[in-house]
Amino acid sequence: MLRRKSLPDCIVNAPNLFLGNEVWYAAFLDLNADREMGWGAGPIRWTAIRDYAEAWDLDLDDLEFFVRAMDKEYLAIANKPKP
Numbered sequence: 001m002l003r004r005k006s007l008p009d010c011i012v013n014a015p016n017l018f019l020g021n022e023v024w025y026a027a028f029l030d031l032n033a034d035r036e037m038g039w040g041a042g043p044i045r046w047t048a049i050r051d052y053a054e055a056w057d058l059d060l061d062d063l064e065f066f067v068r069a070m071d072k073e074y075l076a077i078a079n080k081p082k083p
Helices: 020-033 046-056 060-078
Strands: 036-037 041-045
Touching: 020 046, 020 060, 041 046, 041 060, 046 060
Parallel strands: none
Antiparallel strands: 036 041
16 A cells, blocks of 8 residues: 655745746756856856857846846855855
């Protein structure tokens, strides 16, 4: 017999995305691999954002705004000192 397990916290406490915002999140995921890596994760390059906007016919200002906002949060977590 299968037991029901509770959902993980990341699912239970997942943020609500408004319709249309999945475009910006998908762009962030696509661009996530296009960053400088050295002693830690670096920001996504502006030229990568520009090229993505041109390739997908997206407004550059909007794309940069949303990707930079998500990237800021990503970098804060990725570069957090390990105990």
